[in-house]
Amino acid sequence: MQIKSPEFKENARIALQDVGLQKALGNLKAGFPVKRAAAVERMPEFEDLRDQARDLKNHILENLDIYLEQFESKVVENGGHVHWARTSEDACKTILDICQQVGAKTVTKGKSMVSEEVNLNEYLEKNGIEPVETDLGEYILQLREDHPSHIIAPAIHLNLEDVSEAFHKHHHRPKSDDPAVLMQEAREMLRKKFVAADVGITGANFCVAETGSTIIVTNEGNGDLTQTLPKTHIVITSIEKVVPTLEDMTLFQRLLARSATGQEFTVYNTLSTGPRREGDQDGPENFHVVLVDNGRSEMVGTELQDMLRCIRCSACMNHCPVYGAVGGHSYGWVYPGPMGSVLTPQMIGIENAGLLPNASTFCGKCESVCPVRIPLPKLMRHWRENEFEKHLSPKAVRYGISGWGFFAKRPALYRWVSRSSAWFMKKMAGKKGRINKLPLAGGWTDWRDMPAPEGQTFMDQWKQGKR
Amino acid sequence: MPNAEHQPLVGLFVTCLADMFRPTVAFATVRLLEQAGCIVEVPEKQTCCGQPAFNSGDRKTTQDIAKMTIEAFDGYEYVVGPSGSCIGMLHYYADLFDEGDPWKARAEDLKARAFEITSFLVDKLDFDKISAQYDGTITYHDSCSGLRQLGVKQQPRKLLSKVDNLELEEMEEAETCCGFGGTFCVKYPDISNRMVSNKSEFISASGADTLVGGDLGCLLNMAGKLKREGKSVEARHVVEILAGMLDQPAIGEADADKYALAKQV
Structure with missing residues (x-):
């Protein structure tokens, strides 16, 4: 995926004027946060x-190597394969190799943000393999040659109009604005793909x-068809997803759906434990897990380690007023919102992503809803x-900042600047009580008035004995 | 009050914006503290809490300002200011120094003594003898740092409920950021504008005639937007109302004479 994070400001400016996008973002705001609050309310x-x-996440991260090795040996014991991918390139190459070994022409895909991160679809296409997204949202995006703007x-x-348009164009059927009809259309189109696929890739x-075992939680059931029908199932995921036991997993499941969509539980919770065994009625013959690092192991032991607790619920972006204003594409890469503003600089470099951790008022709403209590504002400040x-x-x-700091460290000088500014601004405002245009503060006065100061500073009046 | 005899010695953290834009807010804070039985002093050596440097990633400057502020408020039983954001910054000082650095212990000590004004009156002094009157309907904006960092939510409402004639009409999304964010509003002006525009709509929809809050940064932002949009809603800091100091025109309103004239008309 092309990196557009350096153009964040321009992206945001365009997004703010995009009527369709703003309508869609309004729906988001009225949906997920309200449902989450209700779900939390129901669970004391x-x-x-x-x-x-x-x-628990902190414990896992402190023992990450141990749990990853345990996971690997269990997968192998079950008859599967584990591949370690340090970079995106490694991950793509590994997956391509597996696909080529089984002579794959088409692969079906469940929703996976890690596959977006490593840019898998483009890589497979370039090498003559057709990837088919089967999550409804991802399927729509693939038809439109678009990318996800939200992680779930x-x-x-x-x-709706956009979906209707895309389906009409690609399915060659009469145009419909009925979600049920569109859904049925997608089902019919995808059913053929599910059956024909040589490989199924999920996150x-x-x-x-x-x-x-690996688990996917979904609401559509497409993941089940993706991983059970083809002969080969490849799981692409990242190293911080490991948990010690099944019981530990359920702790995160209880938090994940509630934080994300406000559901008690996702509709499908599908575990994969190795390939089909003798006597099994279904399941893939080959089972591969590709564990992607991509800069994560470098975060261990640093201040950024807390970010590896993330379970990708999206609560931070659902509640973020900046995300809510500009949408996910403005962030210019795979992960948007507060979690993206922390992860993206690690993955594509702070020199490319510096505008993201700055695009926050530090209102703290993200941290207040994070199911694993990641101090997101603190980590953005780290960047x-x-x-x-x-x-x-x-x-x-x-x-x-250094000019301002020079004065702020010298109380007498600071007094003088405050005194002069108060006097000057009061003068500018005249009797109106506010200023419409202030030199050097266009960012402020382009959009709002600057209320005028009272005139004399508090410190001066206090010194003069006023009470 | 814990002890009727004991008069707590409070160092007032004025805050830059109260000092420069709205001294009434600092005077009102002093009045409330004195009404609650405190002795108030204003240390000379204070300037800004350092937040602009802290949030711009300039740790060295932040540390220098933190040390200066810690020294300025040595010896005061409490440090109180009319802002959740600036007092919240004082609470962050401890994070600026490494374990074992003597400044860390001093910063922790300051943190334990530093309070936002409404939280200090309610949580620390259990004071609610407010003698003030306000003829109007207000709506309250919960500023982010006060709310989420310091837990300021019910305290201002509790005190406002003691003000004669005042009615509180809560707005939708009172806890959503107004888009000020210090340097954010000039670094990302159009995003900030969207956020404050949303806020302005919720304020109007509440039907209140006055917007009240506990942080001048947010209030200047919202008042500036309300005025630019030509709305009649006025904005005041919560302490002005609690202390009954309403002589100054509301934030961003026209000058006193004209203000009085306009009110008559």
Whole structure:
């Protein structure tokens, strides 16, 4: 996926004027956060579960190597294969090799953000293999040559008209605005693909070390068909998804659906434990797990380690007022919203993604809803510090802050600046009580008035004995 | 109050915006503290809490300002200010220093003494003898740092409920950020504008005639938007109402004489 994070401001400007997008974002705001709040309300122990999940994730991350090796040996014991992919390129190559070994022409895919991260579809297409997305949202995006704008609701930026248009164009059927008809159309189209696919690729929400199982949680059932029908099932996932036991997994499942969609539980929770055994009625003959690192192991032991607790529920972006204003595509890469603003700089470099961790008011809403209590504002600040130390932040910011800091460290001088500014702005405002246009503060006065100061500073009046 | 005899010595953290834009807010804070039986002093050596540097990633400057502020407020039993955001920043100082650094212990000590004004009155002093009157319907914006970092939510409402004639009409999404965010509003002006526009709609929809909040940054942002949109809703800091200091025109309103004239007309 082409990186457009350096154009975040321009992306955002366009997004704010996009009527269709704004309508779609309005639906998001009225949906997920309301449902989550209701689900949390119904579960008195929710806050305790968040603490437990945070602690358990911390324990896992401190013992990541042990659990990953345990997971690997269990998968092998079950007759499957584990592949370690340090980079996106490694992951794509590994998957292509497996596909070529079984002579695959088409592969079906369940929804996987890691496959977006490594840009798998493009890689397979370039090498003559047709990937077919089977999650409804992803399927729509694939028809439109579009990318996800949200990690669990990939096509959230689209409206019904857009889907209707795309289906009409690609399915060659009469245009319909009825969601039920569109759904049926997608089913019919996909059913053929499910049966024809040589390989099924899915992601994994969790990898269970004690059993060597992977699990996907979905609401459509497409994942089940993707992983049971073809002869080969490839799971592409990332190293921080490992959990010690099945019981541990259920702790995260209880938090995941509630935080994401406000469901008590997702509709399908499908475990894969190795290939089909003798006597099994279905399942793939070959089972592969590709574990992607892509910079994650570098985060272990640093301040960014907390980010690896993320279970990809999307609560942070669903509640983020910035995401809600500009949508996911503005962020310019795979992961949007607060979690993306922390992860993206790690994966594509702070020099490309510096605008993302800055695009936050630090309102703290994301942290307050995170099921594993990731201190997202603190981690965004970590990137701002990193950017500042590397002299990557814009000159205006650097000079502005050091100039301001010079005064802020000298109370007498600071008094003088405050006094002069108060006087000057009061003068500018005249009797109106506000200023419509202020030099050097166009960002403010283009959109709102600047209320005028009272005139004299508090410090001066206090010194003069006013009470 | 814990002890009727004991008069707590409070160092007022004025905050830059109260100092420069709205001294009434600092005077009202002093009045409330004195009504609650405190002795209030204003340390000379204070400037800004350092948030602009902290949020821009300039840790060194932040540390320098933190040390200066810690020293300025040495010896005060409490440090109180009319802002959840600035007091919240004082609480972050401890994170700026490494374990074992003597400044860390001093920062922790400051954190334990530093309070936002409404939280200090309610949580620390259990004070609610508000003698003020406000003839109007207000709506309350919960500023982010106060709300989520310091847990300020019910305290201002509890105190406002003691104000004669005042009615509170809650707006939708009172807890959603107004889009100010310090330097955010000038770094990302059009996103900030969208956020404050949304806020302005919720404020109008509440039917209140006055917007009240506990942080001047947010209030300047929202008042500036309301005025630009030509709305008649006025904006005031919560302490102005609680202390009954309403002589100044509301935030961004016309000058006193004209204001009085307009009110008459």
